[in-house]
Amino acid sequence: MKEQQLIWEWTAANEVRQRTTERSQLQAGQVEIAISSIGICGTDLHILSGEAGFSNPPLPLGHELAGIVTQVGEHAGDWKVGDRVCIDPLIGCGRCPACRAGNKHHCPQGGEIGLHYAGGWQQYLIVPADNIYLVPDSVTLDEASQAETIHCCLGAVDKLHIRLGMAATVVGDGPTGLYFVQLLKAAGASPVTLIGMQSSRLALGEQLGADVIVNLSEPDGQSMPAADTQSIVIEAAGEETALRTAISLLGKGGQLLLFGLPAVPVAVDIQSIVMKELRLLGSTNDPHVWPRVLQMIESGAVRVEPLITQRYHFGELDEALSFVRNNPQQAIKVIVNLDQ
Template identity: 30%
Template sequence: MKAFQVSAPLNYRITDIDVPQAAPGEVLVRVAFAGICGSDMHIIHGDNAFVRFPRITGHEFAGLVEAVGEGVDGIAIGDKVCIDPVISCGHCYPCRIGRPNVCSALEVIGVHRNGGFEERVNVPAANVHHLPEGVGLDAAALVEPYSIAANVLGRMQPHPGDRLLIFGAGVIGLTILQMARALGIEDITVTDVIDARLDTARELGASRTLHGQRDDIEAAVSELTDGEGIPLIADAACVPALLPQMLRMASPAGRIGLLGFNPTPSDLVQLEVIKKELTLVGSRLNNRKFPEVLELMASGRLDPLALVSHRLSFDEMPGAIDMLDHHPERARKVLIQIGT
């Protein structure tokens, strides 16, 4: 069968491998669709400290159950499913307090073990989610990025009437925008430095957009809020140098959600944090958010296919990687059709 394998940084190709067998407690999924994520690009570039090569990447995917391992109940051959990539031990401190997405022994499908950019993949039965009526396999392949959005918004604990400022209108910023609207947040400002991304943010319901280089964002926020500041700020740009500006723009009792893995230090002005009693929260992966996202998709309150800019065949995937490397402004979410 075919698989997209990264053998080393910048060394990747579609290759032939053996079909895996469904192990006890696992399910063999015939992959239909998979999305290319920025995290996949980091692996390809060698910027992910957790990955071990060679690796079949891909953590956003959906498909059909082809085989069921021993001891698996409630899952049948032919079921339409999507896969939560977060694998946790269930015993460590984070798992014991209900935070398995930061498990001490965390594994991520597509990072620590082979993922969805292959025609068939073995996954733990506990990570399998059935698709509700009305959610297609193409849309279901995008549940994972929306789970990221649901997780960071949950960590920020929105209150009714809160305004939200999103830094960055890439895929994660746009999923946060859509998820926030689905959860009832009405006043949402999005900032980016690429006009096409800001156009998309407005199409998807942003109340307003600001250009990070042409507009005075702090002045605009001050005018919008009569100097009070923004209660919710989501950092989907993941640029450490922006943190001081976020601290200044946050309202008293504001919450800032951080998503980036950039190891560069950020300047943190303690006075800004203390005088406003700000809350800075990290958000990694998702904490059991797949059911919530699937319910919102089934109800029509989320439209994941609005994010898709390219639908490509599996054989076209190397070209898609090249496009994302050299012309990222041309793409939003790239969806790869692997099977039918």
């Protein structure tokens, strides 16, 4: 008889169920990971609502993942049982020109574990051996689960031309906004301004290095940077008003990094973009930056632990999701843990 495992599945709009399934068989080139840490992400809530259009239920979600290698298939490199790893969820076809150039994030057939394919809401997950990275000893698996989010942010920051002392603003105080603040500081931008709506997140942003914080939910005209002054603005809120703020803050020749995903098409002030000669950059994943992300977590250049506000056990994954949905003020990053 095959071994059994517990999984959580997205079963219908805003509904998840726990059930027992058979553990899958390992193929050549794959490794099996006992999942230890799962980050709950805004994208999970978006998929759960049924509005994302990535995939259909039933499906285990979960794409911010770290765990321990439990089985190594043939031709799966030199991975060893017991290795502590984090998982790059992105899977390309491996054959197209983009994949062959190392750019699987541009693969027309590409997809992600936990978005398009079964994700890590399972005790054991089988992934291609090329999709895991060894976690340094001093980095916890909870921290390592966040390498996925940080890798998206670092890939985005890599697209900017940053020089020491360039004024930069992040619009959006979610986990990605808080990582962007840290990366911009590490890159030498100054001052770094964080604009958001939640006082607790903004306070954390300040603790993590933001030179200026602006709370839009309070009358805070003082600290908002003047229009036309920023060299770089990162839009990490995915809101039309945030985009409008971003465009107005940028000075001539400024760089606008579009990272947030608005739920609907938004109106954009093209005239300002043309007249200020702004450079627009979009960004999603970047498979090249994982080793540097782990190095930056290890060195402390990017701090993860202060963002982790709650931890739940795997058996309470449904409660973790409702907590994140209903408590945006308290929940910055919620982690679900499995005993290994």
